[in-house]
Amino acid sequence: MTIGLLNLSHFLLTTKQKVVAVEPYIVEAMQMYTAHISREIRRKQMAEQLILLTIVMYIIPYSIQIG
Helix, strand or coil: CHHHHHHHHHHHHHHCHHHHHHHHHHHHHHHHHHHHHHHHHHHHHHHHHHHHHHHHHHHHHHHHHHC
16 A cells, blocks of 8 residues: 555656655655554554463463462
């Protein structure tokens, strides 16, 4: 999806000679946006892993002790 957007912006900007100079800024903005999205995904994955770790380390041993 991201590569498609970058290719589309490149095509649109290179077909109109007047706005070719703007292209690096648009590409950089898109790269920053995709980096932001990937950071959010990593943060969510880390939170899920922390929850699983908490379950494995505390809840399961505690339930074994009670049982």
